Amino acid sequence: MSVAAAVNNLLAQFGLQMVRSSTLAQLISAANHPAPEPAQPEPTQSTIEAVEDVLQEIYSTQLDVSPALITMFKDMRVTAQIAAGQSSAAWIANHADKVNTYPTRHDMLEELCKGELPAGGLAEFGVFTGAVTRFLRPRFPTRTYHAFDSFEGVPESMGLAIKAGDFALGGTIPELPDGVTTHIGWFEDTVPVFRQQYTDRLAFVYIDCDLFESVKTVLANLHDLLAPGATVVFDDWYNFPNWQAHSRRALEELVERTGTKFTPIGLTIREHAVAFRYDGTAAS
Ligand SMILES: C[S@@+](CC[C@H](N)C(=O)[O-])C[C@H]1O[C@@H](n2cnc3c(N)ncnc32)[C@H](O)[C@@H]1O
Structure with a gap:
């Protein structure tokens, strides 16, 4: 499972449709370059497993999320x-x-x-x-x-x-x-x-x-x-x-x-x- 798909699954379990489809997918996409995968409608894993998947993916691919985070924190409203x-x-x-x-x-x-x-x-x-x-x-x-x-x-x-x-x-x-x-x-x-x-x-x-x-x-x-x-x-x-x-x-x-x-x-x-x-x- 890709990072974007795992994050989407995770967010879907919290019912965070807006964040899932826009902000986070964009952040992952910006950091990873490939387009995010479409949301999975029915998550099959528990929340904790999905979190582990995300962290594992980040570690194993050495994904650098800092450019995306820096972009996010440049929004003065967030800071x-x-x-x-x-x-x-x-x-x-x-x-x-x-x-x-x-x-x-x-x-x-x-x-x-x-x-x-x-x-x-x-x-x-x-x-x-x-x-x-x-x-x-x-x-x-x-x-x-x-x-x-x-x-x-x-x-x-x-x-x-x-x-x-x-x-x-x-x-x-x-x-x-x-x-x-x-x-x-x-x-x-x-x-x-x-x-x-x-x-x-x-x-x-x-x-x-x-x-x-x-x-x-x-x-x-x-x-x-x-x-x-x-x-x-x-x-x-x-x-x-x-x-x-x-x-x-x-x-x-x-x-x-x-x-x-x-x-x-x-x-x-x-x-x-x-x-x-x-x-x-x-x-x-
Ligand atoms: C955030 S709104 C109030 C929201 C409302 N209490 C609610 O819960 O829906 C602030 C209101 O304060 C009024 N207001 C702020 N300063 C004012 C002033 N100096 N004189 C008169 N009205 C003022 C504005 O017209 C505005 O309707």
Whole structure:
């Protein structure tokens, strides 16, 4: 069996059709020159045997895969993501070692919504089509719920991941569940107005607006509305290129300036979201 066929078999057992047919076959092909063999539809070997076949083939033919790997790692998104994963893992080790982990934000939110919350309303920053709104609103039907978005997309580009205008909805405002008050416009305009009018505390805040300036606007205006014990979820905390420069920086600057305390209470291990509990100020 050739290397390409063995890799194809292996990947097929994991159901990785896309990777099998494109990336890996191309890498093997680039390193080996001959065209990859067509995928085997029905793998007949166990996963471990297939791995052994691949390794054996590489050793026995002295296949040099380094040119293909070098090509792959020249893609800055790959290099940057690896660095982001490493620095995010280091952040967990240093700041959130004993915190519960969840595969996705959905799993984490399910759990957070079962916990006790202080009195107060909910606020969401970065609604887009309303996926999170539709998830959270029914779980807190008696609390007030405020949803903020320009619905014109993000105002700036963000490194390798996001371009200015991404998430624009072309003037369409999504239909959101009953009981949700929608604040349409840029945060720098809508959030200070809300701050002046809102007289309650905030018990649950979901921040998914990607950029440092956007997160900073939310935190700077609203941190003193947070009820002690409130849950604050940052959808874009870590595990993407240059993650430290956005939500993390905005929260750290706030903590430094105000002496507020935020304790990590939930981590996603395949996504970017991290949840914190607001613990008041150092003096309180
Ligand atoms: C990643 S999307 C939100 C995705 C959504 N939470 C979801 O799970 O589907 C980010 C949203 O933040 C909004 N946004 C970012 N910065 C903003 C700002 N300064 N003012 C208003 N909206 C902003 C964008 O319009 C965009 O809809």
